[in-house]
Amino acid sequence: MEIKEHVEYSKVRLSVLRSQISKIDELSKNNLCIYTTGSYGRHEASVNSDIDLFFLDAKEEKPTSNIDKTLINAEVIRLCRAMKLPEFSKDGGYLTIHNIGDILSNLGSPVDDYKNYFTARMLLLLESKPIYNEELHAFCIQKIIERYFIDFPDHSKNFKAIFLANDIIRFWKTLCLNYEHGRHRKIIEGNPDSINDKIVAHSKNLKLKFSRKLTCFSFIIQLADFKGTITQEDLLKMCMLTPVERLLSIKEGNPNISDKVQNALNSYQWFIDRTQIPSKELLSWISDSKERDSAFDKSRQFGDELFSILQLVDKQNLISKLLI
Numbered sequence: 001m002e003i004k005e006h007v008e009y010s011k012v013r014l015s016v017l018r019s020q021i022s023k024i025d026e027l028s029k030n031n032l033c034i035y036t037t038g039s040y041g042r043h044e045a046s047v048n049s050d051i052d053l054f055f056l057d058a059k060e061e062k063p064t065s066n067i068d069k070t071l072i073n074a075e076v077i078r079l080c081r082a083m084k085l086p087e088f089s090k091d092g093g094y095l096t097i098h099n100i101g102d103i104l105s106n107l108g109s110p111v112d113d114y115k116n117y118f119t120a121r122m123l124l125l126l127e128s129k130p131i132y133n134e135e136l137h138a139f140c141i142q143k144i145i146e147r148y149f150i151d152f153p154d155h156s157k158n159f160k161a162i163f164l165a166n167d168i169i170r171f172w173k174t175l176c177l178n179y180e181h182g183r184h185r186k187i188i189e190g191n192p193d194s195i196n197d198k199i200v201a202h203s204k205n206l207k208l209k210f211s212r213k214l215t216c217f218s219f220i221i222q223l224a225d226f227k228g229t230i231t232q233e234d235l236l237k238m239c240m241l242t243p244v245e246r247l248l249s250i251k252e253g254n255p256n257i258s259d260k261v262q263n264a265l266n267s268y269q270w271f272i273d274r275t276q277i278p279s280k281e282l283l284s285w286i287s288d289s290k291e292r293d294s295a296f297d298k299s300r301q302f303g304d305e306l307f308s309i310l311q312l313v314d315k316q317n318l319i320s321k322l323l324i
Helices: 003-021 066-082 100-105 110-114 117-127 134-148 162-183 192-225 232-239 243-253 255-275 279-287 289-313
Strands: 032-037 052-057 097-099 129-132
Touching: 003 066, 003 129, 003 255, 032 117, 032 134, 052 066, 052 100, 052 117, 052 134, 097 100, 100 117, 100 134, 110 117, 117 134, 117 162, 117 192, 129 134, 134 162, 134 232, 162 192, 192 232, 192 243, 192 255, 192 279, 192 289, 243 255, 255 279, 255 289, 279 289
Parallel strands: 052 097
Antiparallel strands: 032 052, 032 129
């Protein structure tokens, strides 16, 4: 399937899910928004894709009760099963509610990572699509953007979103470190489960080097490419784009490098074609050492392509300056 076909498939499936979730009684009496991330959030889903959901509560004084959340979870799980979506990972352990007030007040604190606010915030900005309460979804993004603009009054003539760029790069580094932590398991000879863990780690590494890399660096490239003083409205528009749409906007705004951007898009299409297949087929494919070596050669090529684009658009050396 071409990426545009994945986009249409994602939109149709999300439309069905939105329609069904809107009927959950307990949602109507609480001020919650639900958003999806991952392949559905990026509009790259296929019949083999699972769905990742996050919940945000805007009420600080009377947040959603545990009983209401339990009922909401049960209905969401039932609806997703009816749509024949794969079961939620970690036995539904990630179906928890974050409060937007907590996310804002703990930005950059040790609690930011510990309570998973950091991941929820980054995915909300970089690759989310609303499932329930679209207005609250946009409001939460706007409130987070405001937090990144805390220094704007003192730099209104030449403001650059350095705070946000640093946080996105921190997110990318965190993803890389999390992967390294997860893959360091002893491979015990003769233990098929351990061998399978290694193969699963290879598949996660490939996704890290394609979809997660594009999620982070499509935004970084747009920030580096932006001319003049960036505003909150500009950032909100970037947040509403998918990672592929951000690359396409770079292509449209920079005709001189359109070939380089198209090369990156072609590499990403290869990744989509190879990974949007049943899980067993994916693991069988990547367990072949020759296929795996070829795949990671492709991932290195994709990284080089993104880096080349960043070098060409970052005429003010914005990203290089973040290193010093």
